[in-house]
Amino acid sequence: MAATDAVRTDDPTRRAPAPLAADPAVLRAFLDGPHAAVRDEVRDALVEHAALLDERLDLPRAELRRRVRDLVVEIGSSGRAAHGFPREYGGGGDIGASIASFETLAYGDLSVLVKSGVQFGLFGGAVLQLGTRRHHERYLPDVLTGRLLGCFAMTETGHGSNVQALGTTATYDPDTDELVIRTPDDASRKDYIGNAAEDGELAVVFAQLEVGGEGHGVHAVLVPIRRDGEVLPGVRVEDCGAKLGLEGVDNGRLWFDDVRVPRENLLDRFATIDPDGTYRSSIENPNRRFFTMLGTLVQGRVSVGGGAVAASKVAQEIAVRYALRRRQFEAGAGSEETLLLDYGMHQRRLLPLLARTYALSCAQQEVARRLHEVFSHDTPEADDRARRALESRAAGTKALTTWHASEAIQECREACGGAGYLAANRFAALKADTDVFTTFEGDNHVLLQLVAKGLLTDYSSDFEDLDQFGMVRFVTGLAVDTLVERTAAHQLLERIRDVLPGGRDSWDTEAGILDPDYQLAMLRFREEHQIAGVARRLKAGVGAGTPAGEVFSAVQDHVIAAARSHVERLVLEAFVERVRAEPPSPSRDVLAALCDLHALATIEADRGWFLEHGRLSAPRSKAITREVSALLRRLRPVALELVEAFGIPSEVLGARDLVGP
CATH class of the missing domain: 2.40.110.10 (Butyryl-CoA Dehydrogenase, subunit A, domain 2)
Structure with a gap:
């Protein structure tokens, strides 16, 4: 991933990279971030109550609800739910710790996670963020300890x-x-x-x-x-x-x-x-x-996104461990049957998901960091721009993380064959319990419209006054050339000239496929080109006399695409920055390879757009696919270490039929 890797991937003289080796403890520290101790505290608590994961299969609904309620009350009485609340009411005053605790809780029973989120995040968070001191003093101590349950x-x-x-x-x-x-x-x-x-x-x-x-x-x-x-x-x-x-x-x-x-x-x-x-x-x-009132409740979206990533990690660890045990078909006459993960297609199914999970974990940590910074001030109004940027980033990240969870859990279930369909092996619960995350705390498509609105208005001072019709009116009040300058689509080409020695004409020949600046430039160009395109369509539609509502409806797919491209660029940036900050080590090389895989798989998945818009040639597109395959082969030997780094206790992971004792 380093700039020194900026060489042609189709060069026959290119030397094979050194084999990868990883230390799961280093990777775990990377994923756990600054609140590793809080995450370990939750892991230990999950082990104590791991039996619920098996027992819930046979419990009547009334008994299951009682067990879940009792565990939520225990979480409150233990103090584990209070990390993000003010110290004067029994909290820890650390919102980042609260997010980390919630994310880790998602390794266990997701009913406990969601009921905890309702009690401490939504109910308690609303009292904290929307109430004043008299409400805090009267209610928060009982809310945080689980003595007062609410909605x-x-x-x-x-x-x-x-x-x-x-x-x-x-x-x-x-x-x-x-x-x-x-x-x-x-x-x-x-x-x-x-x-x-x-x-x-x-x-x-x-x-x-x-x-x-x-x-x-x-x-x-x-x-x-x-x-x-x-x-x-x-x-x-x-x-x-x-x-x-x-x-x-x-x-x-x-x-x-x-x-x-x-x-x-x-x-x-x-x-x-x-x-x-x-x-x-x-x-x-x-x-x-x-909108200011709703903006104070953004922690719920951040929490749901983190829970989704954690739940997907459970599915991926089960699927990878199964693929390292299960053999199928002989590679040659008289030879031992081949491990599933040694098949190139199986690597294609699982390893890009792992790379995206690492990327989204970095993006999630960045959102949590910004959440803590914004709400550490006495009032969120103190920095309107930072608050609005947080709302947009949280909305977009939540959309991508929850869609990723749905995709990853389904793919991992299929990768485990019929055994993955057995309820005892967890996929049934993971699929059913996380499915609603895509509409929890806002429907994902609606959230991406919120992201697009922020992009189009460039965080205008009137941001919070704009519904979809206001957004159309705002954009049509700007000259298209002015808006294009604001999105800086043409200025991007100037930035690219700084990255590529040969300038724009060398986009497809000189930039190293494994150069993160190239990868980021590709995603940034797509994002800014799409934003400018949405603006042109909005302005042209209204200019032709079409009612604003019809104009917005007609370009809604472009709006969603632009917003999604924006968030995907932010995700890659977060991953690149975190990897660059790591000290040199074999594990950093693994993270760099994962980052490359995530970036190139993202470009490959939308190669049609890049080809249509002159950002890829057919040979370059094929070279990216070859590089993705090469990265899969490099990462295959460290697949176990990549999932061990999630830190999911074996007692909690379950799925003994698939992962073994």
Whole structure:
């Protein structure tokens, strides 16, 4: 991966690279990052409760839910859920440690992971980020220890991603100094709410706030729903029933029939109601206030992305270990049957997934680092640009990590043949329990639209006021040439001239395929070319008199493609930077080879686009494929070390039929 590797891969005089050797401990330190001790703490706890992974197969749903609830309460009482909360309420004040803990928990039962996320991340996080000191002092100590279980009641049957259009209302009654919570129709019932069906006692309810006959948009209100296990008057609860997975989580539906709560139950960090009934907010623009409020909850997206990567690691370790044990077909007459991982196609199936997992782990650590930096300030408004950049990066990374988990788990299941279909070998649970991650904390396609909006507006000061129609109007207010300059697509070629001695004409001949600057330049060109293309299409459509909504719908596929290309470039940058920061060692050489494999496999997967846009010739495209195959052969001898580095305890990995004792 070093610049010294910048040679033609089709050069017959090229010397074969030295064999790779890896130390799993070095690779594990690379993946664990700065919170290795926290991850080890969770690993030890998972071993203590590993039996649940086997027992859950035979437990009735009610018993499984009880076991999961008890484990979540134990996590709280042990203090392992408090890493990211302020010290004055029993926390550790380290958001990065909180993310690391959550990610590692995903090696075990995912119902425990998700219920913990609901309790401590969503419910506790909303109280922390949207409430003020009186809410913190009253509720957080009990939330963090699991003594008070709660819900995050945002999603409605009729409104999922479109949170601004929620139907639930919270109307201020000045005569009683109370807020009246009402569900006007079944489309406005709170749906898929974790902890609602059985265990939740208090809910953070997102509703349209009305004060003095005037609507102020969506706000969050604390609403009690149970006391001593009994549903309170005015609250109606219904179990969502059997799901595709995560049967240990008690998802439910909530209706509120004019439930009254004190005015002080409004989580009032960004807006409050004075005792005289006056509504006040430090953020005058209602759209900006709404997006600022949601922006404080970004930790949920970061956590889901990390959990997805960790769950995919479980599947990949099982599949790789199986491929190192299972033999099939003789290589020659009278010879021993061949290990699955010695087949080139099997390497093609598994090793690029491993490389992408390492890359996404680096990207995830970078998002967690930025999350900690932004929220270490007293207020997230302190640096609007950094906060908006974090929201965009978290949204895009979550999309790619959760899609990767779905793809990797499925491919690994298939790579284990019929044995992978047995529930005892974990793939059934991994597939079912992670499938919802692609829509948890925002549908992935909607999240990529958020990423694209940020790219098109270049983090305009009006960023938070723009819905999809506002984005179209914003872009059409710019001259196309100006926007192209902003995206710097043409300036990229100038940067390429700095990288390639022969300039643009040498793109396909002089740049080393294993040069990370070349790899990054390829992804950056694709990203910026696509952004400029979206801008042109938006402007042309509106210029032709087409309604803004139709214009956006017509170019939506281009919008998603540009956003995805942007995030893929960020992922590769994070991987390259982390590898470059590693001290020289045999393990660093392995990481460099993994980074090359990830970069070239990404380019290869979209070779059609690069060929169409003059960034690849047919010979160069073939050379990249040959290099990918060469990298697979180089990495094959260290495949076991690559998965051992995940640090998944054998008691937790399970799948004894596949991986052995």
